Amino acid sequence: MDWKRFGFIAIIIIILFGVVVIIGGGQVKPLVIITSMAATTIMVATPLTLGALSGTFCERSGVVNIGIEGMMLGSAFFGWLAAIYMNSIFSFPAMPSLLIGVLAAILTGGLFALLLAVLSVSFKVDQIIGGTVINILAVGISGFMNRQLFFEKGSIFKGQVPHAPGVLPTIHIPLTNLLSPLCETNTACMDVIAAINKIFDQRPIALSAIVLVFVSHFVLFNTRWGLRTRSVGEHPRAADTVGINVAFMRYANVIIGGFMAGLAGAYFTIESVPSFEPLLTNGRGFISLAAMIFGNWTPFGAWAASLVFGAAQALQINLQFFREYIPPQWAFLQQSYIVGLAPYILTMLILAGIVGRTIPPAEDGKPYEK
């Protein structure tokens, strides 16, 4: 990840934020708008960040994971199902139900990843096809079970969607109290600290995604495990020669990636909204792959790229508040279908290499024949 790339990311984010500030600036203080945009950006970037980290682990070990979308969808469903099951069948309180739901989502991601690993490492199936199989399987299973459990009279839920145990609560980190002595009596400084605090008032999965970025970086670049992971992705034969078990490392990393995709799935149904609908991931798994590529297969790069997509989505969300104030020459911004195109077009531009090519791990996507 070079400075050119981070610079590009910064410029795009400033432009996206700037549009909202210019449009809404007359009504609301710019600091408030920026705070709201930043908080939304971090929130909606969560599944992308986790998805991109998932991809980074898989591909650093040499397995292309195009099935992140399906892993997210499947774990969003099974996580939600577990939470509802615990809450309404076993009458667990809301909080433990939700935590079990998150756990179930993570495990589901891991199971899908295990399937991908079996296909691509053991059976040496074309990895793009293996990932596509997972995507289609997840659509089929979640659609079938959703219909079977919640809309069939004979099912355990009596053919209706039971009351969901809600979503994970927001965690307030008392940054204001910690940092306010630094400002002494400067009120502008106090405002900024309060705004920063507000930006990081996020729910647990969003916060853990940020923590995982740092953890992933440490694991991949500062531990023996990370070195081995990267070596089987760059030169499996050399790794094999010095006694590293290539198949094991690939299995393990793909499953770690699956856990992260599973956590991303939990974001949709346990943290964001307490409901499931078929196909709810809406391409976020694929966008996170683009984030991974743009981030040059590094956790920090992946995070930064995810924030760009998050900002594009935040623009769409925040513009809703200022719909009436959009100047007539910018009328296209009123069409949510048009504004909604931004992340997709951005993905294609980034893949086209508008800010230089990225270098994938040398043996990414190639089965290792001993």
Next chain:
Amino acid sequence: MQSPEEQKSSHPNPFISALHSSINTILVPVLAVLTAMIVGGLVIASVGGNPFAAYIGLFQGAFGSTKALSETAIWATPYIFAGLAVALAFKGGLFNIGAEGQLALGAVASAWFGYALPDVLGINIPPIIHLPLSIVSGMLAGLLWAAIPGALKAFTGGHEVINTIMMNYIALNLTSFLLNGPMKDPNPLNVIARTPEIAESARFSPIFPGLRVHWGFILALLVAVIVWWLLWKTTVGFEIRTVGANPDAAKYAGINVKRTIILTMALSGLLAGLAGAIEVTGLNYRHELGFSVGYGFDSIAIALLGKSHPLGVVLAAILFAAMKNGGTRMQFLTQIPVDVISVIQALILLFVAADAIVRYIYRIRARGERVVLTRGWGG
């Protein structure tokens, strides 16, 4: 990229050798379908259904009467076109996940030419001109939509898998915008996102009176033959297959690889656009939002099941059509939700794609060419 276990048929008699290899080609897809049906039966049993009753209902619903046959043919029509689209791209070493978007835009274009052109020109267009015009517009829309990711692949190396998926979402947003806005059916009773009905002159007529199956089905079979001819009997087809098999070798043999990549994607998009155009002109007489959803993944499964061969694609498309069509009858008879079909289809895809699993279960040796798509992200 060839697997080491790959072997040539060893029988001295060339005829028996050829027979062996063709049996081997068909065997894996057939066993994959069989295995998926067995696993699907277990799924049905696990939710308390009777798998035999379910499959009998499925078969009756798909082939049990002339009406059932007609409906199966109707379902098969877009599947054949879209399956051919993905298969052709596979032959060129490209993975077109964007058939859905190309199909949707083909349908939109075809619908516009169908309902708006007579008004725009202010004349009644004779069917002999209007119908082909409407179909060609759909083909062109699909072609252009697919050529973009093709060009991105050729010139920048941007991976077509992600780009075609992004193009799907862009197409979905675009059609939502068009069908809710400029192209919305102005009928005061209409509340859904759909275009007005196309003119009579832009419609296919039914083959048999009283049945819905239309000439589009025959066209689909014809196009399958044309695709076979194109791929195996023309220079262009040879270039497409060579680039698909080994782009480096193709380059040194003097084939313009970039041009071939763009051409392959464009032709693939053309076929997908055709699928949309035929649905509009032959069946629905308009385009409705959400109609195209699911065709992208289904067409991939069909192409893989058909081993990317036009004849295989036609057979696979008919199988998938039979499942879609028979599913309703199955649900009516056995109360098992239609969605189980999508699980079975996913399983078919799993066993076909991972033919190693089927070979492992039934102890069949690998032989013949393999589809190789993963070449990293750099192109």
